[in-house]
Amino acid sequence: MNRRSNQKEREIAPEIVKGFQSTSGDDFQLNTITFLKNAAQYYPEVEIVSRNFDGSPFRYTYHAAHQRVKKLANALKRLGIGPGDRVGVMEWNTHRFYELYVAVSGIGAVLVQFNPRIASVDRAYVINHSGVRFIFITELMIPLLEPVANTLGRVEGYGVITDSQPGQITTNLHPVHDYEQLLAKEMAEFDWPMIDETSAFSACYTSGTTGNPKGGYYSHRCIYLHAMTAAANFSVTMNDVMMQTVPMLEYIRSLPEKTDFTGLRMASGATEPSLALMKGFQELGGIEIIHAYGATETAPIVTANFLKPSLAGISQEEKWELKKKQGIPVAGLDFKVVDMKGKEVPHDGVTVGELLIRGPWITAAYHNDPRNAESFVDGYWKSGDAGTADRNGYLKISDRFKDLIKSGGEWISSIDLENAIMAHPEMTAKSFTPTAFSGAAIFSGSVRGTASPFTNGARTSSSGWLQHQRPGGGKLPFLPQQGPRGGGGGHAR
Known part of the structure; x- marks a missing residue:
């Protein structure tokens, strides 16, 4: 690799202050x-x-x-x-x-x-x-x-x-x-x-x-520190067995003999796990899904969702709502959520901005790439992910900026819409395609066991979430269609 070009790419790093010389084996x-x-x-x-x-x-x-x-x-x-x-x-x-x-x-x-x-x-x-x-x-x-x-x-x-x-x-x-x-x-x-x-x-x-x-x-330094941080955050010890797999909720439910899942923890990244999926695993025997967030550029762990001890007293429903968030940034990273002008937005859980991240295992520049100037700022990687941060430090990714849906002057998350639809008991696989339609967003899916258009109940279910997100409280039109899944395992948009 071109060492000189990489040095120029890293000039955006913050100034380092040199203190007293240590005696460690650095x-x-x-x-x-x-x-x-x-x-x-x-x-x-x-x-x-x-x-x-x-x-x-x-x-x-x-x-x-x-x-x-x-x-x-x-x-x-x-x-x-x-x-x-x-x-x-x-x-x-x-x-x-x-x-x-x-x-x-x-x-x-x-x-x-x-x-x-x-x-x-x-x-x-x-x-x-x-x-x-x-x-x-x-x-x-x-x-x-x-x-x-x-x-x-x-x-x-x-x-x-x-x-x-x-x-x-x-x-x-x-x-x-x-x-x-x-x-x-x-x-x-x-x-x-x-x-x-x-x-x-x-x-x-x-x-x-x-x-x-x-x-x-x-x-080497990046992945070494990342590995140690991952082990610490997910409480991995020599007594644990780790396995990479895909969600198998329906398969596990179909087993004639129930398995003892005591102590099983599932770290979930990529596509956001739906609340229905997380509750389903919990009902199988106390399986905990640990919601996490990361990307290719972050090696990948940025956040992990654990309940802070100070929040132990909140209701069970509030705990489930909290588990839908991507979690708290792990120690060692610096992140902020900024508006279109680069100004940090308040941590109120409502104001949406772009997530910026920097740290020892975060990409600081792409190799030999002319897009570096638009992808990094002041040492931060610009994720392109839209999200919010709440007063307790929990990050919630709303969407990719390119996938946000503008409806009635409001930004709506296609991820939240997708998960709300998935929670309906009559729903099977769906394909989600935001489309201009009288200021609304059209989503397509299939009702279990029928090719008929969705009923009003299916349109307005999920605890009224869809109604709430539609300006004026109107119904979102749905078109039945069996949809494909994307390469990452999520429903295609």
Whole structure:
């Protein structure tokens, strides 16, 4: 990466005051490989569980993982990959992705994550813009890369992740190396270097919905501090088991034998969980959904929703209303909500503004991107999210500014409308499309078991919320339609 251009991009950072010299070991760098080294040395018997391509479980210990990661580090060096080089990865969340995640950053290189859901032209842009030299790709995603392979000028080779026998894969990618064969040739011994903690360890690009994808390059320091903060805020200890999954409320309800969910906590990000979903999990056995907020640019945690001890006395209904908010910013971050002129709005839970964030794991500039001037101000990342902050510090994201609905001179949140509609017992999947219609917003959805237009009851349900949001108290027109879901799992707008 161009060090000089990155320095210019970071000139917006606030002035740093130098105090008295400490005697701490500040030269000991925060490196991502530290976590696996510690786990392999002191918890070598603890298992990591994932799934193979065929759905079967894959289990190995931290010790076994570290042995394979050291072999991979040797293989990367043999391929000519070194500090600062970018290595692309297109793989599902398997044990091999984990190995690449740790090994690539552990030798000082940068793992560039590729989103399989973006368009081919955007994928080619990300690969070329990041300067990737080598790509590891699962056999299942090769068809997504082959159409643009001849446009990737800097890529020197490919590592195919597969359970097939060598020689069984036919592809026009060249040259190709088998992932498992690369590891099989190496020794499980590696002397991990100490890397400058401000060096990038990984990169992730935005989806490109507003022009070319934008690249955030996360430093070792960034993700180290983020990991420690996440563990502290979600009370993660050595006694916990963590799993990434999607909401399975209806599936769990259908199980013939009820599972004991004592102590289960679910951290939910991306699409805002509806109140109906949160109450549903609570009724299943006390499952707590912890509402959180973040983005690609925030690594991702910005807020987490926990009930402050000072609010323990509020009613149960007030507690549920509070859980709909994104929560309180975690320690270490600085955020503010500003109006169109950049002036901070009052924390009254009503006044809407744009959320601005800065901190040690918040992107301070996009890599080599002309849109930096419009995306950052005074060291803050401009999120593009519209929201409010209340007097207790809780943040509520109303919408993306581009998705807010103007009706009767008022701004209405499409997220709140969506969740209000979802709460109706007769509703199934919906598609939400704000449309100009006599000053109102048209939303479409489907009524469970019928193709008929919604009844007046369906239009005015959800505790009168829809009526309240329609200026003058009129009804919002609804059109029945089974709608698609977006790439992030939410209902398409």
